[in-house]
Amino acid sequence: MKLYDAAISSAAARVRIALALKSLAVERIPVEIVGAGAENRRPAYLDVNPQGLVPALLTDDGVLLTQSLAIVEYLDEVFPQPPLLPPDAATRAWVRAFVLAVLAETHAIVTPRVINRLSSLPGADETTAPAWRRHWTEEGIDALEALLARRHAAAPSRFCVGDAPGLADVFLFPQALNAGRVGLPLARWPHVEAIAVRLAEIPAFRDNAQAILQR
Ligand SMILES: N[C@@H](CCC(=O)N[C@@H](CS)C(=O)NCC(=O)O)C(=O)O
Numbered sequence: 001m002k003l004y005d006a007a008i009s010s011a012a013a014r015v016r017i018a019l020a021l022k023s024l025a026v027e028r029i030p031v032e033i034v035g036a037g038a039e040n041r042r043p044a045y046l047d048v049n050p051q052g053l054v055p056a057l058l059t060d061d062g063v064l065l066t067q068s069l070a071i072v073e074y075l076d077e078v079f080p081q082p083p084l085l086p087p088d089a090a091t092r093a094w095v096r097a098f099v100l101a102v103l104a105e106t107h108a109i110v111t112p113r114v115i116n117r118l119s120s121l122p123g124a125d126e127t128t129a130p131a132w133r134r135h136w137t138e139e140g141i142d143a144l145e146a147l148l149a150r151r152h153a154a155a156p157s158r159f160c161v162g163d164a165p166g167l168a169d170v171f172l173f174p175q176a177l178n179a180g181r182v183g184l185p186l187a188r189w190p191h192v193e194a195i196a197v198r199l200a201e202i203p204a205f206r207d208n209a210q211a212i213l214q215r
Pocket residue numbers: 008009010011012033040052053054055066067068069103108111112113114
């Protein structure tokens with residue numbers, strides 16, 4: 001398998017973490033996504049992913065997959081051990097809702113293409129992008145904290161769901177690191193912080209997401 005990847009990308013980190021949890025080898029193909037040297041909007045990469053985003057995964061069968069959630073669910077279906085989704089339908093739905101709260105409601109509105117466009121609008125100055133990033137990250141993680149607090153009041157667990165890391169953790173951890181990067185200490189979100197601390201002890205998480213802080 002080949003992973004089109006950027007070390008600083010939290011979306012790509014989700015896939016790297018899932019691959020590591022499943023002990024799967026992958027060839028990483030770096031794609032620059034920021035600054036003047038950005039490659040993700042050039043024709044060569046648009047041939048890989050017409051959306052111009054990382055990650056993308058080329059499977060051993062030659063199929064190109066895009067979107068981190070689709071890729072991680074593909075890996076979980078094809079390489080089921082250890083499972084990333086819980087066995088019962090209602091808990092799976094909770095996990096997918098949590099993951100979408102990260103992916104669609106938080107990360108998607110602070111990604112480079114949105115920030116670049118925002119920064120180029122009339123009236124934007126050097127304070128606009130940091131304030132935007134901070135606002136949506138804060139609101140997004142407030143919601144994740146509330147979802148976890150409600151879930152753990154009914155079913156306490158070491159990780160988001162259960163006592164082994166799963167899909168919700170794969171999406172939470174890079175987003176929690178993003179909060180630190182924009183100057184929001186996790187201490188204000190006790191459930192998120194406690195889980196992030198436990199996940200940081202697991203090499204699959206720690207080693208595949210740390211680069212996000214270098215952005
Ligand atoms: N929903 C997508 C988001 C992918 C995404 O936004 N990737 C970012 C890096 S974290 C990217 O490639 N951004 C390039 C850009 O915005 O130009 C996924 O989960 O894969």
